[in-house]
């Protein structure tokens with residue numbers, strides 16, 4: 001089983017974001033498909049050579065979610081008001 005990668009994230013105020021990409025090993029996606037790893041900080045986090053992935057996903061009503069793990073090939077994360085959301089989310093119903 002491979003970790004699902006994050007193809008892009010435009011949450012530029014996040015400490016893990018650089019040039020439209022996430023650079024922490026694994027984010028946690030919350031029950032409403034929000035990125036729970038977002039952190040607003042002046043210092044940068046993560047490693048430039050790392051491309052982010054989905055460590056865990058609590059959005060159990062997403063059709064790509066199985067046993068609280070993401071099974072999508074890749075996901076996009078994007079700004080939604082003051083937080084970031086998984087834009088690959090698709091409701092099971």
Ligand code: SF4
Nearest residue numbers: 057062064065070086
């Ligand atoms: S695609 Fe669905 S299962 Fe995967 S991270 Fe996004 S909300 Fe979670």
